[in-house]
Amino acid sequence: MSVELVTLILFGGLFLLLALRVRVFIAIGVISIIVTFLISGTDGLFMVASTTYNKITDTALIAIPMFLLMGNFLIHSGIADRLFTALSYWLSGLKGSLAIVSVVVCVALDMCTGFGPGLLTMGLIAVPAMLKRGYDKYLALGTVMAGGAGDILPPSIIMIIFAYISRLSIGKIFFAGAIPGFTLAGAYILYVAIRCRLQPQLAPRIAEAITWKMRGASLREVIVPTLIILAVLGSIFTGMATPSEAAGVGAAGALLSCFIYRKFTWKVLTTSCLETIKISGMALWILVAATLFGQVYTSAGAQGMVMGIVEGLQVNRWFILIAMQIILLIFGSFMDDYAIVTICSPIFMPLAISLGFDPIWFSIVFLLNMQVAYLTPPFGWSLFLMKGVAPPGISTQDIWRSVPPFIALQLIVLALVMLFPQLATWLPGKMM
Secondary structure, eight states: OOHHHHHHHHHHHHHHHHHTTOOHHHHHHHHHHHHHHHHHGGGGHHHHHHHHHHHHTOGGGGHHHHHHHHHHHHHHTTHHHHHHHHHHHHTTTSTTHHHHHHHHHHHHHHHHHSSOTHHHHHHHHHHHHHHHTTOOHHHHHHHHHHHHOOTTSTTOHHHHHHHHHHTOOHHHHHHHTHHHHHHHHHHHHHHHHHHHHHOGGGSOOOOSOOOHHHHHHHTHHHHHHHHHHHHHHHHHHTTSSOHHHHHHHHHHHHHHHHHHTTOOOHHHHHHHHHHHHHHHHHHHHHHHHHHHHHHHHHHTTHHHHHHHHHHHHOOOHHHHHHHHHHHHHHHHTTSOHHHHHHHHHHHHHHHHHHTTOOHHHHHHHHHHHHHHHHHOTTTOHHHHHHHHHSOTTOOHHHHHHTSHHHHHHHHHHHHHHHHOTHHHHTTGGGOO
């Protein structure tokens, strides 16, 4: 079977199944098995079994359930409410303070959990609080959705999946995303501060009297999440622990925080474990299906075909890179980030390396596109999540209208990382 026909069956069948609303891992796995059978018959099905076994028994992937368990414990500890209250005290004098606090808390939650619960949590806490105080609804919705899209901040689960599929260091990708991630969060905050200064009616000042005693007492709420972030990321950066070991430390610290805040119950323990199992199972099955998809396509001679097409184009390598970004942005309009990573990373990463681009830098460029995909109508994942938790009266049109300024900021940061690769490569180069 020719590689062109394999390409047609693989991608045509995959997009057909996705259009029929088949789950991502089932669609990728089913079409991979069908093509394997068509190429090698029943003998080729051994690769399906061996790939599945090798992936689900790989100890490096223990980082996924450990980070998820850490995040679930922290959610049940009430840390989001405490952080939001504490930071709102300290920033109460700023115009648009609650919107700025929402971004900061989302970033903190993303760095404490790995699977971006900031959007859901702040959607339930911050959005009603801002609307109650007369904030512009588009500003309230947009800041929470943008801040809650945490694909680029360590220890993001999608980063782990991308690193595993691309055979790159998980720790290096973690730290490569730190500076672009903070730059993006800083851009959101700067935008809110400037816009609220130019248009004060968008974010009325809080009339509540906040004393310095209240601010001082609130500082203790920042201690636990700060220590957990430092323990997890600090141990990876200094080489004291692998990402999997650091995830275990984080999970233990998050469990301890439930006791510190007196939130621990057997229901919290069982609920956290069940949620972890469900999300981990989804992530691991996606990894198995993605690995099988990549092996089938590679064994059919895909890399040779792609390289031949690229060499025949005779264009500047940056033209090809920009073309890849356009493809990712188009996919992001109607596919979730897991599907895009599993389909595109096995093809785009070898191509980027062959063109002479740094793989760690390209990983961050790729993942920044996933940030944009989170906010892109009509099927941006953040849009659906916000619709699920938004207060009554917030329409889908309201949610869509709130995202364009933040998409523009994401594209600006994406362009900065492409123009200045050191933003993504400097920090990983300092790891021990």
